[in-house]
Amino acid sequence: MKKIFFSFFATCLFFLQSNAQFGNLVNKIVKKDSTGKVELNKNISSTLGNGLSNEDIVSGLKEALRVGTDSSSKKLGKTNGYFADAAVKILMPAEAVKAEKTLRNLGMGSLVDKAILSMNRAAEDAASGVGNIFWNSIKQMSIADGVTILRGSDTAATSYLKKTTTPELISKFRPVIDSSLAKFDATKYWSDVFSAYNKFSAKKVNTDLTAYVTERALSGLFLNIGLQEQKIRKDPAAQVTGILKKVFGN
Structure with missing residues (x-):
């Protein structure tokens, strides 16, 4: 008992x-x-990052974006970087699709093709010189953003970069695009295309070519950065530096 x-x-x-x-x-x-x-309890946030310090998390995210932006700008900045990639190739804007079809039917397809090629060449030329623009923005990431981004979606860092830098990027990117469009005669071809089209149409096409190409070029650039981020988060082979392995390896 x-x-x-x-x-x-x-x-x-x-x-x-x-x-x-x-x-x-x-x-x-x-x-x-x-x-x-x-x-x-917010005091245990560090344990939710697999024991990583806030400094490690932010350093890892900055490194992921640095690698992603560098890789993407180099890839798209090469000849045919945009033009040969169906996912980012810049085509005629929606309001000009009818004009494109009409011109091709009138035997002016070659003129349209030159306009499309020149827009993509301008984007490729501009993309090759944006590394510093992105890096200056990446350096501004705060510790407060780090844990949220790390535990976000597999493109959370790219979304953060896009949200916080797009206005500045547009202001800095647009002059480069404008210069590149002139360099590759895109403005001339655009003018030639729609001068020809407007002769046959009562509804004239009048779009801001520089703004359109800038928007499409940046969209393609962010798409590629997002793809790079996904690789870094999931593929050990893409974790090419020590801090990337430390933050994303687990």
């Missing part, structure tokens, strides 16, 4: 101790605000 009693007593003590330890763990994970509402 004594053995049963002591066994029961020991079990109770173990149960109470276990509950106390579990309660302490719960108290570390959750806390109550002034209204009594239970919420996650």
Whole structure:
């Protein structure tokens, strides 16, 4: 009888101790605000990053974006970087599709093809020189953004970069596109195409070529950066530096 009693007593003590330890763990994970509402304890955010420091997280994300932007700008900045890639190739804008079809039907397909090629050549020329623009923006990422981005979608860092840099990128990218369009005679071809089209149409086409090519060029660039981020997050072979392995390797 004594053995049963002591066994029961020991079990109770173990149960109470276990509950106390579990309660302490719960108290570390959750806390109550002034209204009594239970919420996650923000003090354990570092444990949700596999024990990484905030500095490591931010450094890893910056490195991922540096690698992604560098790789993408080099890839798209080469001849046929845009033109030969169906995912980012710049075609006639929607409002000019009818004009394109009409001109091709009138035997002016060669003129349209030159206009399309020149737009893509302009984008390729501009993409090769944006590395510093992106890097200057990447360096501004704060510690407060790091954990949220790390635990976000597999393109969360790219989305952050796009959201925080697009206005500045447009202002810096547009003059390069404008210069490149002139360099590759895109403006001339565009003018030739729609001067010819407007002779046959009552509805004239008047679009801002520089703005259109800038928007499409940046869209293609961010698409490629996002693809690079996905690789870095998931593929060990893409984690080419120590900090990338440390942050994304697990």
